[in-house]
Amino acid sequence: MKVLVTGARGKVGTAAVRALTAAGHDVTGSDLGRHDFDRILPGEPEYQQADLTDAGQAYAIVRGFDAVVHAAAIRSQPATLRTLSSKTTSWALST
Secondary structure, eight states, rough: EEEEEETTTTTHHHHHHHHHHHHOOHHHHEEEESSSSSOOOTTTTTTEEEEESSSSHHHHHTTSSSSEEEEHHHHHHHHHHHHHHHHHHHHHHOO
């Protein structure tokens, strides 16, 4: 199954990426920040940087996946967290 994990650099997202990869799924991780390395190592999941508070980026990144694990959050900005959670979930469901 082709799975996107948002918030892939966070605690929950990292665990989800590891578990899904170990289970044999085709995993792509996404987060607001750049990845820690320049190149993906063999056997590592793909990574795409995206700002999920931007409708265009959020809609574009969820396209083509069989499932989305939405673990993205901006804890320091509660209003943004509510918007991010509701809007991204809506965009994911509409693709």
